[in-house]
Structure formats: structure tokens, C-alpha cells
Amino acid sequence: xxxxxxxxxxxxxxxxxxxxxxxxxxxxxxxxxxxxxxxxxxxxxxxxxxxxxxxxxxxxxxxxxxxxxxxxxxxxxxxxxxxxxxxxxxxxxxxxxxxxxxxxxxxxxxxxxxxxxxxxxxxxxxxxxxxxxxxxxxxxxxxxxxxxxxxxxxxxxxxxxxxxxxxxxxxxxxxxxxxxxxxxxxxxxxxxxxxxxxxxxxxxxxxxxxxxxxxxxxxxxxxxxxxxxxxxxxxxxxxxxxxxxxxxxxxxxxxxxxxxxxxxxxxxxxxxxxxxxxxxxxxxxxxxxxxxxxxxxxxxxxxxxxxxxxxxxxxxxxxxxxxxxxxxxxxxxxxxxxxxxxxxxxxxxxxxxxxxxxxxxxxxxxxxxxxxxxxxxxxxxxxxxxxxxxxxxxxxxxxxxxxxxxxxxxxxxxxxxxxxxxxxxxxxxxxxxxxxxxxxxxxxxxxxxxxxxxxxx
Numbered sequence: 001x002x003x004x005x006x007x008x009x010x011x012x013x014x015x016x017x018x019x020x021x022x023x024x025x026x027x028x029x030x031x032x033x034x035x036x037x038x039x040x041x042x043x044x045x046x047x048x049x050x051x052x053x054x055x056x057x058x059x060x061x062x063x064x065x066x067x068x069x070x071x072x073x074x075x076x077x078x079x080x081x082x083x084x085x086x087x088x089x090x091x092x093x094x095x096x097x098x099x100x101x102x103x104x105x106x107x108x109x110x111x112x113x114x115x116x117x118x119x120x121x122x123x124x125x126x127x128x129x130x131x132x133x134x135x136x137x138x139x140x141x142x143x144x145x146x147x148x149x150x151x152x153x154x155x156x157x158x159x160x161x162x163x164x165x166x167x168x169x170x171x172x173x174x175x176x177x178x179x180x181x182x183x184x185x186x187x188x189x190x191x192x193x194x195x196x197x198x199x200x201x202x203x204x205x206x207x208x209x210x211x212x213x214x215x216x217x218x219x220x221x222x223x224x225x226x227x228x229x230x231x232x233x234x235x236x237x238x239x240x241x242x243x244x245x246x247x248x249x250x251x252x253x254x255x256x257x258x259x260x261x262x263x264x265x266x267x268x269x270x271x272x273x274x275x276x277x278x279x280x281x282x283x284x285x286x287x288x289x290x291x292x293x294x295x296x297x298x299x300x301x302x303x304x305x306x307x308x309x310x311x312x313x314x315x316x317x318x319x320x321x322x323x324x325x326x327x328x329x330x331x332x333x334x335x336x337x338x339x340x341x342x343x344x345x346x347x348x349x350x351x352x353x354x355x356x357x358x359x360x361x362x363x364x365x366x367x368x369x370x371x372x373x374x375x376x377x378x379x380x381x382x383x384x385x386x387x388x389x390x391x392x393x394x395x396x397x398x399x400x401x402x403x404x405x406x407x408x409x410x411x412x413x414x415x416x417x418x419x420x421x422x423x424x425x426x427x428x429x430x431x432x433x434x435x436x437x438x439x440x441x442x443x444x445x446x447x448x449x450x451x452x453x454x455x456x457x
Contacts, residue, residue, distance in 0.1 A: 014249040016388045017241045018422045020176055020339065022215060027299050028179040030307045032187055036323065037084050037109040041314035042094045043069075044104035047352040048143040049150050050076030055105070061088045066118035066292050069105060072138055078151050079141040081290030083312035084109035085116075097335050099345040107314060120288030125197035133202045133285075140284045141291040141353070146170060146181075146245070146274035147336050149354035152281070156202045156271060164203045164271050168254060169196070169210040171219065171275035172238060172245035175337025178357045180297045181275050183308045185212065185219035188279045189226035195282030196233060203271055208233040209254050210275065213240045242339065243420040247272045249388055261416050294353060302330040302360035311351050318347035320358055329363040339421040375429040383423035383433065389416055393423035393433050400436040405444045414440060 046052035053070035063069055063082040070080035086109040093101040109115070123136040138153040158164050169192070173181040185192065196208055212220045214237050223235045236254055238244055248259050250272060257268040265272050280291060292313055299306040304325035311320065317333065333344040336356050351358075383393035391413060399408045408414040414437060423433045 011239065012236060012253045013239045013241055013244070014252050014388055016386055016390070016422070017243060017249070018386050018425055019240070020242055020425060022240070023176045024179050024182070024215070026306045027177075027297055027308055028182055028216075030179075030183075032183050032295055032308045032310055035309040035311040035315065035320070037111075037115070037312060038315050038319040039108065040089070040316070041083050041086075041107040041109065041312060042104055042316055042348075042350040043080060043083065043107060043314035044094060044096065044102050044350070044352060045070055045080065046096075046102055047080070047149065047313070047354060048078055049148070050074075050078075050154070052103070053077055053080045055091060057088055057105075059088055059090055062086070063088060063107070064118045065113075065115050066289055068139070068141075068290055076151060076154055077138075078143055078153070079139050079290060080105075081141055081292045081313075082107065083292045083314050085113040086110045095346045095349050097342055097345060097349050104350075105314070117289060117292070122288050123285045125201045125285075128201070130202050130204070133198050136285050137198070137202075137281060140281075140289065142277060142280055142284070143291075143353050144274055145276040145280065145294060145353065145356070147340070147354050147356045149352075152273065152277055153202075155273070156199065158203055158266070158271075162266055163269060164205045164266065165207065165269045166255060166271075167196070167199055167203065167205045167208045168247075168250050168265070168270060168272040169208060169275050169278050170245055170247075170250060170272055171210055171212045171216070171223075172250065173216070174213060174240070174242045174244040175339055175341075175356075176242075177299050177359045178297045178337045179299075180295050180308055180356055182216050182219050184276050184279050184295055185216070186222050188283070189222040191279040191282040192223065192275055193226050193228055193231070193233070193282065194286065195278035195280070196231060198281050198285060199271075199273060199278065200231075205271065206232060210235045211238055211244075211250055211254060212236070213238050213244055215240045243388060243418075243422065246388065246418060246420060248418075261413055291353060294351075294355070296351065296355055297357040297359070298324050299357070300334075300359035300361055301365060302327045302362045303358075313351060313353060315351045316347070317344055317349050317351070317358065320351070321347065321360065326360055327362050330360050331363050331366045332361045334359045334361070339425070340419060372430045374431055377429055377431060380428060382426045382428065386422040386426045388420065388422060389418075391417055393437075396440075397431055397433045397436055400440045403443070405440045405447070408437075408440050409444050414444070417441075 094104040134153040
């Protein structure tokens, strides 16, 4: 019914969702600035979903900014490049955002170096084959810069028996506080346009839609001004609503296609890529370069010098906060946006390719939240009305409290939940539903792995 009404009035959006305060005004007008080098950069081997990269330089090696220092380990892996010219002081364990320890390079930049970037043979979309482009993207170390960290070449690889007719370039950036993609679209619209021919060549798609929310009219105008006359690209402006930037929501809103339960955009002939990822492909591949830095929003009430910064991969979180300055009563630092990001487990973690933002809060915001008590579910249905994929978060929450994880998966489609946080945001009983679902998913995966191991004996 909603879809019928939506198409009748030409409104390109999706059912349900929420409207949290976007909190973007502090940084959306601020141009991207280059961030200085820390005295020590910490570069994990694993910055993506899949197998960690394999180091190809050892301790004591002198490296040049942009040089490949770790190669992909199989198809679900990407290369790592030196973020600065300097020396590899050590290779050892470093903390990750999830609290685990992971191996990485400890790189000391040379202060007297020009920090010029190493370039290689260019790969051009009009002469390279699809496989050559996918290989170039993998060796450039490109992953989804919207935060997912999925290897981009793997996402663009169309499996045997499947076909793609449409690409969606995701510039919605619906997470509060984040303005990274907004600034990239404004300042690097030409790189976005240069990246699209690579995506078309790699996937065989015939049309491209760039999706922008209506609170970024200047970005939509910049993209339209940069549109090449010879490519099938349109820019669509969507209503502001969270989580408009999720793949399922974009495909439904723009193309009217519904991705089946457990499926991917590929199942309905679509591939979605982040606009920042597309811009990096357009910047890196014509120069034969690898990914060594990225644009990140540093903001939130606790940050003094808010902004969008181009930050070298491996820059420690502590150095970033010291450089921008923070309020004395800073209490929490979130990596990514506040809806889907995660609280930093340590200030010793470093910026990786999947880091979209560093958002810091003071006691004024977090103290009030911490004082709120959790109450029993009153079955008001607010979470059901908010869920963009029509799950029943209330029932899932009740099952989670009883640890009935397999029932959640088998009968209530837990795995379709992409943890957008809408249900938690609207719950009047302040039940941390998304956190419960994450625990349930982890327990279910562990149980299934154990069962598979038992069956293999």
C-alpha cells in the first residue's frame, strides 16, 4: 500500500524509518583539510572484511608514501599501502576497535621528507578489461568507505549466472553528524564522475543513479554540474529520513525493487557503492596509486576544532583528539555515526579505511543517557512502525531476553536486521534492542559453527 502511494505521488523513499536530529551544521560548510602526520602511525594488516593482507616489508624497512606494504591474501582481501614516507619501526599487535589485538605496522614518518606519493602504471576504463579493473581496485586497497569495509572488487564481481543493469552511488549520508560524503561530493565531484566508468566497465551495468538526500542541495548541484554528457548518469534527490542510505532502502526508493529476505542488491540486478569509494577509484586508478588516507568527519559536542579532515590511515585516535582539542568533560568517542557506529574501546586504536567519523560527546549528553533506566516492553508497537524492513523488534527483544536465538533466526528473520538502530531510538522503555540483536547473532553464528564442526567429524 505504501509503495503504491509512494509511486503515485512520485516520492522516492521507503516505508517506516525515523527522523533523528541530523547535527550536521557544525561541519557541513567546512572544506576538507589535510591532517598532519602523527609521530607514529599504526597500520593494521586487516582493515576490511575478509583475510588480512600479507606483509611484504619487514621491520627496519624504509618505505615511500603510497608504496604497497602488504599484499592481498586471496580474493576476499586487499592490499595495504604506506600512509607516509618513513621507516617500519616494528610489526606487532595493536588494539582494534572491537577490543581485540591484531597485527600491524608501526611506521615512523620522516619529518624532513616531502611526503610525495608513489604512483604506478595507470589503469584506464576504456582500455582495461573487467578483470583488469577488478584486479587494479584490489591492489589499490579499495574497500567500502561508507564504513562496511567490504572489499570493493569483490562487491563489483558479478557471479556466473547473474547480471547487473543498474548502479546506485550512495551519497545519502543519513547518519547524524557525518558530513564526509557531503564534502567529497562538493569538492571532488569530478573524481566521482571519473570513477563511474570503471564501475560500469567492471559490472556491465547500463545506468547509474547517484542518490543524495535533500539536506545537501549544494552537493546535488555540484554533481549535476559535473555530469558527463556521454554517460547514463542521473542525480536523484531523496527525502531526509534515516536509514535512507541503507542498500535495501535505496534500491526500493529509487528503483522500486524489493531485495528478497537474505538477499543482496545483486539479486535484483543492482550494485550499490558509496560515493566516497567511487571518488577514490576515480582518483587512484588513473594514477596507479593505492589508498593511503581518507576523508573523516571529526566532530561532536566535545570537539573544539570540528571539521572534515583528510587523515593518513594509521593515525592514532589519541593524536587526532589532541590535535583538534576536546572539552574537559569528554566521556565517549564513537567511531562512525552515533546510530551505527561503535564506542572506541581505546584511544590507542588507529584510523582505518572503514573509519567514517570520530564523534566525541561530553558528560552533558552521555550522562543523561546513562541515567535512563531500562523498563519492560509495553508492546506499544513504536519499534515495529520504525523498522524499515518490517521486522518485529519487540518480539525479537523478548526472545533475546530468553536466549531463544535460533527462533529469532528461523522464525523472525533476525539476519535481515542490519542494525540501523531505529528500534532502539524510538523505544519508550529504553530497551537496547540492537545490542541484544548483536549478541543473538553472535551466539547463533557460534552455535552453527559448532554444529558444522561436529558434523564434519
